[in-house]
Amino acid sequence: MMNVVAGLQQPSQVWTIKGLGADGPVPELEEKLMLFGQFVGDWEMDARYPHPDGREVTGKGEIHFGWILNGRGVQDVWMSKDQRTGKAIPSGTTVRYYEPKIDAWHSIWISPKQGTVQSFVARKEGEEIVLRGQTREGYPEHWIFSEITPASFRWRAVESRDKERTWRLTEEMHARRIKP
Amino acid sequence: MQTATKPIELAEKPMMRSLETDGPYPELKDKSVLFGQFAGNWQYESQYFLPDGGTARAKGEIHFGWILGGTAIQDVMTGVVQNPPPGFPRTGFGTMVRFYDPNVDLWHCVWVAPLSRVIQTFTARKVGDEIILEGKNGAGFLERWIFSEITPESFQWRAVESRDDGQTWHLDQRIWAVRISP
Numbered sequence: 035m036m037n038v039v040a041g042l043q044q045p046s047q048v049w050t051i052k053g054l055g056a057d058g059p060v061p062e063l064e065e066k067l068m069l070f071g072q073f074v075g076d077w078e079m080d081a082r083y084p085h086p087d088g089r090e091v092t093g094k095g096e097i098h099f100g101w102i103l104n105g106r107g108v109q110d111v112w113m114s115k116d117q118r119t120g121k122a123i124p125s126g127t128t129v130r131y132y133e134p135k136i137d138a139w140h141s142i143w144i145s146p147k148q149g150t151v152q153s154f155v156a157r158k159e160g161e162e163i164v165l166r167g168q169t170r171e172g173y174p175e176h177w178i179f180s181e182i183t184p185a186s187f188r189w190r191a192v193e194s195r196d197k198e199r200t201w202r203l204t205e206e207m208h209a210r211r212i213k214p
Numbered sequence: 215m216q217t218a219t220k221p222i223e224l225a226e227k228p229m230m231r232s233l234e235t236d237g238p239y240p241e242l243k244d245k246s247v248l249f250g251q252f253a254g255n256w257q258y259e260s261q262y263f264l265p266d267g268g269t270a271r272a273k274g275e276i277h278f279g280w281i282l283g284g285t286a287i288q289d290v291m292t293g294v295v296q297n298p299p300p301g302f303p304r305t306g307f308g309t310m311v312r313f314y315d316p317n318v319d320l321w322h323c324v325w326v327a328p329l330s331r332v333i334q335t336f337t338a339r340k341v342g343d344e345i346i347l348e349g350k351n352g353a354g355f356l357e358r359w360i361f362s363e364i365t366p367e368s369f370q371w372r373a374v375e376s377r378d379d380g381q382t383w384h385l386d387q388r389i390w391a392v393r394i395s396p
Contacts, residue, residue: 051279052255053290054309103290103309106328111282124282129311131328140333142324146285146313151322151335 054109056101063106066132069158070108070139072182073099079189079209081114086202096122097209107131123147130156141165169193176201185211239284245314248340249287249321251364252278258371258391260293263384264302271296272306276391286313303330312338323347356380367393 059067077097084090095114102109109129113122126145133140139156154167154177163179174194181188187209192201238246260272274293281288293306308327315322321338336349336359345361356376363370371389376382 051281051288051290052277053275053292054277054279054288103307103326103328107326124285127282127286127288127311129309129324129326131326133328133331135331140326142326142333144286144311144313144322144324146282146315149315149317149322151324153333 054102056103056105058101058105060105063132063134066134066137067105067108069132069163070099070130070156071101072184073097073110073187074101074108075099076212077209078212079207081205081207083205084203093117095125095207096212102129103131126150174198238280242285242314242316245316246284246287248314248345249278249312249338250280251366252276252289252369253280253287254278254396255394256391257394258293258389260387260389262295262302262387264299268299270298270302274306275394281311282313286311288312305329308332321347323349351375358383 058064059071064071075098077099079095079097081093081095082090083092093114094117095112097110097112099108099110101107107130109127111124111127113124115122125147126143128141128143130139130141132138136155137157141154141156143150143152143154145151150170152167152170152175154165156163156165158164161180161182163182165177167175167177169175176192178190178192179187180190189207189209190203191205192203194201238250254277256276256278258274258276260274262270262272264270272293272295274291276289276291278287278289280286288309288311290309291306295302295304295306298304306327307329308325310323310325312321312323314320318337319339323336323338325332325334325336327333332352334349334351334357336347336357338345338347340346343362343364345364347359349357351357356379358374358376360372360374361369362372369391371391372385373387374383375386376384
């Protein structure tokens with residue numbers, strides 16, 4: 035039977051670059067790979083960007099996750115919706131894979147729009163998935179998936195400019211699965 | 215009636231539409247061609263030059279495609295090493311994402327290879343008839359990946375490493391690639 039677990043199976047032809055897509059996780063690492071594998075599929079989201087001065091910018095977008103590299107990794111694409119035209123503009127992609135040696139994920143965010151490449155190490159911490167890295171300016175930055183259900187999750191970015199004593203929320207998203 | 219501004223394509227294959235595209239982002243077309251010229255499917259033969267003086271040979275495929283609305287190019291590389299020495303990985307497998315950054319007039323490149331446990335970042339530019347990717351490897355030494363002898367149907371590629379800040383370079387690997395299909 036197909037799709038016993040919603041989102042687990044994904045036709046590899048979704049990706050047109052030959053050899054990139056995979057149908058699912060490599061079996062021997064499946065349990066570990068499902069940390070991000072659980073997101074495979076299509077999501078829509080509402081985002082907000084709080085500014086230090088109290089103002090706030092809001093937006094909408096889409097996120098798409100798929101298996102890659104023979105099922106050793108999960109790649110995603112984040113898109114923001116142009117509020118004027120409604121058009122979804124790709125803002126970047128994350129390439130990530132599970133590394134058994136450190137029992138964690140290497141996660142690289144690549145954004146032509148922002149001109150950035152950011153490396154994170156991701157682990158499950160309690161009920162959350164925490165990606166630890168640095169901002170472009172070199173400050174500690176965490177990207178956190180939380181309140182994860184099969185149909186929704188929350189995502190937030192926090193950064194610390196005082197050696198991890200206090201953290202400031204810079205971006206928050208609520209995502210809902212579009213279809214399994 | 216659909217209006218011109220309505221996102222009519224939203225209902226179709228969102229992943230494909232968002233991640234993969236047929237061509238470069240129009241405003242960057244002139245610059246994008248540097249790596250865009252490789253879009254399509256290639257097969258290659260490769261030779262590794264090992265530190266002990268030995269060599270290993272490999273065969274495989276490379277597939278390049280546009281992603282992120284034509285603002286980046288991703289490739290997937292697969293290969294099988296035909297005579298792996300002890301401890302040398304039997305299969306090569308990885309993906310590279312690259313995008314042009316107009317602010318610095320360079321390409322940012324990220325190579326991710328789960329089986330060989332490598333994540334490596336490079337900046338790339340055209341130098342004469344070659345494309346030179348430069349970065350540091352896991353051991354902290356300078357490394358260059360160089361595309362050369364580029365034609366529409368073929369290219370060569372080599373990886374060189376310097377352990378003396380660029381004074382001398384050691385050839386680590388060569389690739390000879392031939393286009394299979396567009």
